[in-house]
Amino acid sequence: VRRAADKASVGVDAIRSIREDVVMAPIESPRKMYVIEEAHLMTAQAQNALLLTLEEPPAYAMFVLLCTSADELLETIRSRAPVLRLSPVPTDVILEAIREIGRKEEISPDELRQIALAGNGSIGRAMQLTEKKSRTALMEKRRIAAALTAALLHPVPPTEAFPLLDSLGTRREDLGEMLATVQTALRDLLLQKQDDRAPLLFYADRDTAEELCRGVTQKKLLTLWQQFDEARDAVTARNANVYLTMSRLALSTGLVR
Secondary structure, three states, X not given: OOOOOOOOOEOHXXXXXXXXXXXXXXXXXXOEEEEEOOHHHEOHHHHHHHHHHHHOOOOOEEEEEOOOOHHHOOHHHHOOOOOOOOOOOOHHHHHHHHHHHHHHHOOOHHHHHHHHHHOOOOHHHHHHHOOHHHHHHHHHHHHHHHHHHHHXXXXXXXXXXXXXXXXXXXXHHHHHHHHHHHHHHHXXXXXXXXXXXXXXXXXXXXXXXXXXXXXXXXXXXXXXXXXXXXXXXXXXXXXXXXXXXXXXXXXXXXXXX
16 A cells, blocks of 8 residues: 555555455465555554554454654554564665666766665665656755855855855755755765765765865864754754844854855
8 A cells, every 4th residue: 555646645545445355365375465655644544444453453464564753653553563673775785776767767877876875775765766856856955965065164255155055945844854964964974084984875975075074073073063953953843033043054154254
């Protein structure tokens, strides 16, 4: 079961179809398995509709609920479904999985590598990012984040700094994502300073990361990460004034002098 493309959630009708089907015993195999993708997007009504089946399932039925966080499910569901936490898929494995799509869509090797990194351990997420619209948005976001990170470490003239700030946008959700992306880049650089073999999540080219953090102390990188974390929390969780928050961030980080 998966969320319809035009829906923001998994509704009760999808769960009712499972309940109607589960009463019929399997014919060709000893078990029936139901996989609910993006289970965290089930509405409360849908989860409650599933609850009775989870409490007393037929002996041949097995349910797998895929979700980004079990905490987003109702407590009644969590108490009846053991949580199995999966390790992130290595970037090279993700890259191999999406390489064939890249050949069909004529995606450059560099973009494929960036998509694999942005998949953040999920093959499914990386597959979605290969779609042209998502890929275009991702590359633009990463381009802006890379330019901003470089400017934080190696100051640029105000004529370059202000357009970078403007490119972050003012919509809270988008701004929060951009700030988080810069944090990921800073995290890479911080780890690169500690161990030149550490797995990177933003930079597809380790040499680029090495060059950027050369001459920059770990303390500075950590301070920058914390400043961006505070700004992201302010605009996404505390509903702070976006303009004032970003102005304060630009001054405190030295991006604008």
